[in-house]
Amino acid sequence: MSNRLINWFRYGSPQSFYPLAGRMVPWFAAAAAVTGAAGLWIAFFVAPTDAQQGEAYRIIFVHVPASWLSMFLYIVMACWAGLGLVLNTRLSAMMAHAIAPTGAMFAFLSLWSGALWGRPTWGTYWVWDARLTSELVLFFLYLGYMALNAAIDDPRRADRASAVLALVGVVNVPVIYFSVKWWNTLHQGASVSLTRAPSMAATMLTGMLVMAIAFWMYSIAVALMRVRSIMLEREAHTDWARELKESAA
Amino acid sequence: MKPRHKRLALIGGGLAALAVAAALVLNAFQSNLVFFFSPSQIAAGEAPRDRAFRVGGLVQAGSVKRNPEGLTVNFVVTDTAKDITVVYTGSLPDLFREGKGVVAQGKLGADGVFRATEVLAKHDENYMPPDAQHALEQAQKAQKSLRTP
Amino acid sequence: MNWGSGAEFFSMGGYGFYVWGSFLVTAACLAAEPLLLAARRRRALERLQAERQRHEAAA
Structure with missing residues (x-):
């Protein structure tokens, strides 16, 4: 038991995680490229036209995966931040910082593609309904998290302060998810849920899920890329960083 | 500890x-x-009287009447229990259809007619190809005719 | 196959602006992020190199 704990903490240290992350990046990047290409193929050439919305519905293939990832990445980020707060490990906070910009990007893409979908179907780019507003709050939570990190000079203090913000913001994620059930919204209910069969044609659903996997693989690849840079930036003064056989060339 | x-x-x-x-x-x-009120809520007096609000429901089939001159449209919004007549001048969204969801913003007149300044379509979460929808509609029709012989 | 011709594919049944507006902005963001990260890594490695030289000079 104690041995396993020590091992776990060893991989939790930057010097052993740095090379491991470096080896994982190409695999996740390749998986993202393959699933992304397959997803786009299904989205445009396999999935049929929608009976009500015509071709405009194809925005679903970026909108729903981006929205899922924006929520999922927030939870993962908050878990790392919380772990850092409790265990005081260096790697946890770095992982949380590495996820935030990618999560913010997906929140932005969710709002952007949603606006472009809303205009031709609902008749408006934006309404202040509970679903759209809570997703906008999520976007601001990501920005607030990054701003707080940038504002505090002492990295350890910045880690703790931003971790508290990240954990408080978790409340917003179930609000986004259930907003369409709890309140009257312009946004429609979920097409895919755990409690009942999806209300989509099979090929449409497949395309959406494959795109979601692609975004997921992409997120892991870029988060690992970013955490490696954060490690180099923060630990440049340590022996392990100086002894790395890597240079800018 | x-x-x-x-x-x-x-x-x-x-x-x-x-x-x-x-x-x-x-x-x-x-x-x-609350993004919108249903016709039943409005009938129960839950909606504000003095300011603009939104009404949401289904566009009753066969209720859409377009004014021959101009862009004015009359239609009935229903939640199957109560309904309310809406008057609107302007262009309608692509998904505005009879029997489908709609959300209209405006004020309730003393005559009980809702004068809308904006009409938005509220679509459902079902996505399927046209032939599948056609088959579904046929099946529903068949079922209805079985129930009411 | 859904499309009879290239033009049909690009017009997306009249929704081309909205569909391509969503997909292209998403593609641009997903392409830009790794490029920005590569630049960040280069800067971090340059700083690390400077740190190494300082360390050697001090030793």
Whole structure:
């Protein structure tokens, strides 16, 4: 038991995680490229036209995966931040910082593609309904998290302060998810849920899920890329960083 | 208690308190978070009388009447229990269809007619190709005719 | 196959602006992020190199 704990903490240290992350990046990047290409193929050439919305519905293939990832990445980020707060490990906070910009990007893409979908179907780019507003709050939570990190000079203090913000913001994620059930919204209910069969044609659903996997693989690849840079930036003064056989060339 | 456990307990307690606070705030704001009122809610007097609000429901089949000159449209919004007549001048969204969801913003007149300044389509979460929808409609029709011989 | 011709594919049944507006902005963001990260890594490695030289000079 104690041995396993020590091992776990060893991989939790930057010097052993740095090379491991470096080896994982190409695999996740390749998986993202393959699933992304397959997803786009299904989205445009396999999935049929929608009976009500015509071709405009194809925005679903970026909108729903981006929205899922924006929520999922927030939870993962908050878990790392919380772990850092409790265990005081260096790697946890770095992982949380590495996820935030990618999560913010997906929140932005969710709002952007949603606006472009809303205009031709609902008749408006934006309404202040509970679903759209809570997703906008999520976007601001990501920005607030990054701003707080940038504002505090002492990295350890910045880690703790931003971790508290990240954990408080978790409340917003179930609000986004259930907003369409709890309140009257312009946004429609979920097409895919755990409690009942999806209300989509099979090929449409497949395309959406494959795109979601692609975004997921992409997120892991870029988060690992970013955490490696954060490690180099923060630990440049340590022996392990100086002894790395890597240079800018 | 080890310092780590104490910290964990403090964080857990803080989060629980925040969650409760958020739940209370959301509950208090519930009335303000209502994006639209249904015709039944309006009939029950729940909608504001003096200011603009939104009404949501289904466009009753066969109720859409377009004014031959100009862009004025009359239609009935229903939640199958109650309904309300809406008058609107302007262009309608692509998904505005009879029998489908709609959300209209405007004011309720003294005559009980809702004068809308904006009409938005509210579509459902079903996505299927046209032939599948056609088959579904045929099946529903067949079922209906079986129930009411 | 859904499309009779290239033009049909690009017009997306009249929704081309909205569909391509969503997909192209998403593609641009997903392409830009790794490029920005590569630049960040280069800067971090340059700083690390400077740190190494300082360390050697001090030793």
